[in-house]
Amino acid sequence: MGRTSVSSAAIVKLAGVDAIGMLVQQLETVNVRYHHAASALTPELMTASVPGANPVGFLMWHMARSQDWAINTAIRGLPELAWTRPWSEMPGISTPGMGTGFSPAEARDLASRIVLPQLVDYADAVSATAVAWVRGLSEDDLDAIPDVAAHDAGIAAYQTPGFQAEMNSGPEHDEAVGDNGGQPVWLFLTSVSVTHLHRHLGEVDLTLGVLTGRAG
DSSP: OOOOOOOHHHHHHHTTOOHHHHHHHHHHHHHHHHHHHHHTOOHHHHTOOOTTSOOHHHHHHHHHHHHHIIIIIIITOOOOGGGSTTGGGOTTTTOSSOSTTOOHHHHHHHHHHOOHHHHHHHHHHHHHHHHHHHHTOOGGGGGOOOOHHHHHTTOGGGSSHHHHHHHTOSHHHHHHHHHHSSOOHHHIIIIIIIIHHHHHHHHHHHHHHHHHSOOO
């Protein structure tokens, strides 16, 4: 007997939960944690790392850029904020791609070019755009499956083997594609734009604790 697939959006509806409000709260919580991490950084710490890990500044950039890509390009088919003014005039922030598939040398170089106040302003702009857009959705919109391949088409940074390999793997991706033919909007929001960032924020906190001897 086949397994019946029920989306997370449908589950929260059945439970009487405000799915849109919950997603907005999650996005806002990520932004609060991002500010907390940024408040502990100095220019020296932006380029620092522990053995085998990426520099802190690269991780902070990657979080903002990946949320920008997920919300604006992957789901909506729009240019990322990083490619619009004033962010497009900031070479560090507007580096093509979002870090997936970058070499250690590329990550270190990027971290050295990031200006933290600019990055925090950019992350805030991405978060505000995401929250405003999600507030305008209906719960039925959450189950839509965006044509990510078409939205990424023509963007060289998203056609590299490293990027494609990571985007087309993992249990969440495999199950979503197998059940629905693609990842629905709610999965991009909860996974790429929220859970993924929480994981990296934990990585930043741990790295800073090791580098400075201070916890959290």
